[in-house]
Amino acid sequence: xxxSMTDMDICEQGEPDWLDVWRVLxxxxxxxxxxxxxxxxxxEDAKRYWIKTDxxxxxxxxxxxxxxxxxxxxxxxxxxxxxxxxxxxxxxEAARGRGLATALxxxxxxxxxxxxxxxxxxxxxxxxxxxxxxxxxxxxxxxIGTVPGAFCHPARGFVDAYIMFRAL
Amino acid sequence: xxxSMTDMDICEQGEPDWLDVWRVLxxxxxxxxxxxxxxxxxxEDAKRYWIKTDxxxxxxxxxxxxxxxxxxxxxxxxxxxxxxxxxxxxxxEAARGRGLATALxxxxxxxxxxxxxxxxxxxxxxxxxxxxxxxxxxxxxxxIGTVPGAFCHPARGFVDAYIMFRAL
Numbered sequence: 204x205x206x207s208m209t210d211m212d213i214c215e216q217g218e219p220d221w222l223d224v225w226r227v228l229x230x231x232x233x234x235x236x237x238x239x240x241x242x243x244x245x246x247e248d249a250k251r252y253w254i255k256t257d258x259x260x261x262x263x264x265x266x267x268x269x270x271x272x273x274x275x276x277x278x279x280x281x282x283x284x285x286x287x288x289x290x291x292x293x294x295x296e297a298a299r300g301r302g303l304a305t306a307l308x309x310x311x312x313x314x315x316x317x318x319x320x321x322x323x324x325x326x327x328x329x330x331x332x333x334x335x336x337x338x339x340x341x342x343x344x345x346x347i348g349t350v351p352g353a354f355c356h357p358a359r360g361f362v363d364a365y366i367m368f369r370a371l
Numbered sequence: 372x373x374x375s376m377t378d379m380d381i382c383e384q385g386e387p388d389w390l391d392v393w394r395v396l397x398x399x400x401x402x403x404x405x406x407x408x409x410x411x412x413x414x415e416d417a418k419r420y421w422i423k424t425d426x427x428x429x430x431x432x433x434x435x436x437x438x439x440x441x442x443x444x445x446x447x448x449x450x451x452x453x454x455x456x457x458x459x460x461x462x463x464e465a466a467r468g469r470g471l472a473t474a475l476x477x478x479x480x481x482x483x484x485x486x487x488x489x490x491x492x493x494x495x496x497x498x499x500x501x502x503x504x505x506x507x508x509x510x511x512x513x514x515i516g517t518v519p520g521a522f523c524h525p526a527r528g529f530v531d532a533y534i535m536f537r538a539l
Contacts, residue, residue, distance in 0.1 A: 235450070235451060238450070239448035239449045239450050239451060239452035239453070240449055240450040241449065241450040242450070244450070252449075280407035280494075280495055280521075281407045281408055281409065281420075282403070282406070282407050282408040282409040282410070282412070283403060283407060283522050283523040283524065283525075284407035284495055284521060284522055284523075284532070285407070286523060286529075287518065287520075287521050321520065321529075322518075322519070322520065322521070324518060324521075326448075326494070327448055327452055347516045347517065347518065347534075348515045348516020348517075348534050349515065349516075350455065350490075350492060350515065350534075350536055351490070351536070351538060352455075352489065352490065352538070353448075353452055353455050353490070353492075354451050354452055355451040355452075355454060356451065357451075361454075361489075364452070366515075366516050366518075366534060368518055368519070370519060370520075
């Protein structure tokens, strides 16, 4: 089964969305297999990480209003580096395996283009997170570098992380 | 002429050092050729960028107390990524061309090892900054990736940036 934009409504995240968003983020952060946050991160710190004043946040919901996935988009660097964006995604556990990550990534690239970004960069794609690597490649992201042992995986120890990039 | 540790005293930066540090940082930030900060960055914002609560800052002075160079060292990522450090350096204009960047980078690697870091990563080495690239290579840093057009150079427009890494 493959996902398309018509399977989900993607809207800018507002303050009232937070609890729904947190319900999707929390299990991913607690698993500790993909994001550079302590597994016991507080809701407050997670919110501060996910939502930045210079960023854009989105929520994808199905037609019943259930959250399928979320993303953030923000400048990867400041000043002369602020034309490249960084982004992060979490797909709700119940919605995985349907190609939503690729669809959400592609939609976020449109959003980034509309915001004037010229490229999208991921700084820490955990190499053991094979489904994610595959999804980002399908969305046109390429591995441009590997950081040896950059991520301490709860089961596998120090594993490599990829840096991925796509010109927009 | 090549520099050695004996040519400079490197100490942890304290609050009273800030004005001397800023005098070295300001011309580098105003030039806009190496750091991802707006060229007109305020002193306050520059200080917030340079000094982080989870970071380490150092000042290298000559035997007369003049600042030769400065650096910051901090976790590149949080949680399961916090064993890799990021660092940034500025050499005082009057002290350039003497190998101090390499010496300071090597000393910062010792500092990073002492702090428990397992690797050092630079995220945005502007490709046109050839002296810097050469200095970091001499200090054992290797280019592990190139981000196309990641930096908007004031004279050359969009230029590539390197990601550099060294295991510690």
